[in-house]
Amino acid sequence: MSPASVRRRFPAGTGVDQLREYMAPFALRLGYRFNDDEDFVNEVLASEIEILEETGDVYCPCRVRTGDPKEDVKIVCPCIPFYADQFAKLRKCWCGLFIRTDVTDGSELHGVIEVPEGPAEVPVALAEEFPPGTLRTIRVGKREITLARVDGEFFALGNVCRHAFGPLGQGFMDGYMAVCPWHGWRYDVRDGTTDHPDADVRTYETFVREGYVFVTV
Numbered sequence: 764m765s766p767a768s769v770r771r772r773f774p775a776g777t778g779v780d781q782l783r784e785y786m787a788p789f790a791l792r793l794g795y796r797f798n799d800d801e802d803f804v805n806e807v808l809a810s811e812i813e814i815l816e817e818t819g820d821v822y823c824p825c826r827v828r829t830g831d832p833k834e835d836v837k838i839v840c841p842c843i844p845f846y847a848d849q850f851a852k853l854r855k856c857w858c859g860l861f862i863r864t865d866v867t868d869g870s871e872l873h874g875v876i877e878v879p880e881g882p883a884e885v886p887v888a889l890a891e892e893f894p895p896g897t898l899r900t901i902r903v904g905k906r907e908i909t910l911a912r913v914d915g916e917f918f919a920l921g922n923v924c925r926h927a928f929g930p931l932g933q934g935f936m937d938g939y940m941a942v943c944p945w946h947g948w949r950y951d952v953r954d955g956t957t958d959h960p961d962a963d964v965r966t967y968e969t970f971v972r973e974g975y976v977f978v979t980v
């Protein structure tokens with residue numbers, strides 16, 4: 764793959780400090796922060812700078828690139844949205860560069876370890892950044908989910924409208940109804956039901972902890 768084929772988001776001469784500055788708020792919105800082990804963080808970011816200079820993007824130093832830009836975009840750092848369910852169980856990203864904000868000491872969370880079985884409680888958004896009466900599409904691993912807020916309650920449901928596969932999370936709210944942006948089918952965010960037969964969408968449990976909205980997948 765030629766470096767020119769990769770979208771360059773960082774100017775030449777980007778250093779570790781600029782990467783930190785760019786990545787920290789992005790990760791925080793998803794419920795993650797940099798590892799407590801400063802030396803380790805600097806080492807990983809320095810590797811990412813080398814990869815940036817070689818390829819034009821900050822690919823993960825602990826994953827193998829395939830050469831297919833569509834696939835490899837999933838390992839551009841921070842790759843948290845693409846592996847949100849797995850990282851939520853590990854409480855860190857694969858490399859350990861990022862750890863969940865609720866981990867008290869992340870210095871032991873290095874390296875890749877096996878992902879435990881079972882459901883994952885995934886932090887997906889900061890509650891205070893999600894106004895009542897709105898909805899949006901969020902990515903949790905391979906799934907796209909519609910996250911909606913009505914007053915103080917959060918709801919999560921399938922993102923694909925059953926009419927013609929419209930992106931429900933890009934629609935709008937009318938009370939407890941999420942309205943599809945394409946042709947206006949309406950889904951009750953509390954249980955995923957719609958007036959159309961056999962066209963309900965699935966729902967996911969949500970809860971708020973320490974200011975973050977979590978979805979259980």
Ligand code: SF4
Nearest residue numbers: 823840842856857858
């Ligand atoms: S695993 Fe960690 S270090 Fe690697 S790309 Fe993802 S967030 Fe970055």
Ligand code: FES
Nearest residue numbers: 924927929943946
């Ligand atoms: S695709 Fe959603 S209403 Fe048509």
